[in-house]
Amino acid sequence: MNSTHPVKAVTAAEWETARLQLLTKEQELTRARDAVAADRRRRPWLRIDQDYIFDGPDGTAHLPDLFGGRRQLLLYRAFFEPGVSGWPDHACVGCSLMADQVAHLAHLNARDTTLAFASRAPQPDIERVQARMGWSIPWYTITDSFDTDFGVADWYGTNAFIRAGDSVYRTYFVNDREHEPMGATLSSLDFTALGRQEDSEDSPTGYPQAPRFSWLDRHDEYGPTETSATGSADHAHCD
Template sequence: MQHDLPANHPPIVSPEAWREARAAMLIKEKAHVRARDALAAERRRMPWMAIEKDYRFEGPDGPVSLLDLFAGRRQLIVYRAFFEPGVFGWPDHACRGCSMVADQVSNLTHLHQRDTTLVYASRAPQPDIARLKARMGWGQIPWYTITDAFDADFGVDEWHGHNVFIRDGDAIFRTYFIDNRGDEAMGTLWSYLDLTPLGRQEIWEDSPEGYPQDRPYKWWNWHDNYVAEPAVDATWAEISDAGEAAFRDPAAPPKA
């Protein structure tokens, strides 16, 4: 199939002119990145809302609480996906938009290393959820059935969205909520962590004093190697130090 370019496409230029245009755009992109980081820092300082109700869900092994959804970790992100009678695609598919969001979810092992759990929640019964996950290849995503007013209480009864929680022992607090077009960018490790009250937990971040932080790159690992190698590998630390030094070299070509 042949597709013609739009008649009003941008000009075709030389490599030198293209590099100049890219350098000019890079200035704006760096400003955008700094603004995004500043917004995440402000998000980490938002007030928390105490959760007073005992919300209940149904999981593959039976009834569970909101606290159980944390799976022992400190932070929890709950995405409300529309999969239930009345939704377009039922019973073979979930909502097309929610399904695209699920398709974007990266390997959750890295998120777990930042003491954070991601789960999905719908009103479909567990047998239907299990069938859908198997069909669509979403086996890594924990997916629960909403059984009470959780969706209405947290603004996701009529539209999808991500609610973020943190716990102190058994005490649970709501810290953030994002929906609508904000959901479009979700799926990567960094997009999830930037929503959380603890952030990426790296030393370059502007976070309140006392928040957990360590050096960037060093904790990164293969997703199947965190258990076998829980500590930072000395060779990897040396390699990443050298790479970061070259990246920060002011004499080096500009990078995004």
């Protein structure tokens, strides 16, 4: 085997000692990531007053429609449109990677959360590429200033939204290297206002919480009552 790694043979005990030393750093990183997620759940919400309109598989859709009847929405701005490398046969390579790594959506849905994509490509092109690539993510066409208004006109990113009554709020935005965990179910939930909704989390009083992993099921075995989380978040910090 050709390798530039400075190979050093060690005993099993020495290997385990080295692993545990690194594990300590990994656990510190996990605790730091949990603390950031807890802070994220306490950030202010921005009410969205403009009526943003998209084209979707079923025709015209307004921003609240993209929630799919759920409480939270993660909306990823994918670059698939004229002027983007790969058009019209492909989305950009980075956005294609993002679509490929999205976990089965049933798990996010079980936490009352919808993940959707938005591009400026017309729906027939989106449907063609989805069929070719085997993607089943809800995918909409931007028709107005949404991408400019939400920081995704020139670069990819995910905006997180929540519904409270008849209002929609922007709760968070992530892009660049910080966006890399998106796609995996638990990491994606960490970017939402309500988080994983587990009692092991540090969340504001009144947020929905259940025992850790108690909500998980096989993706084809979630029941109708498991598609919505229970409880209500404290909306005192919305405006």
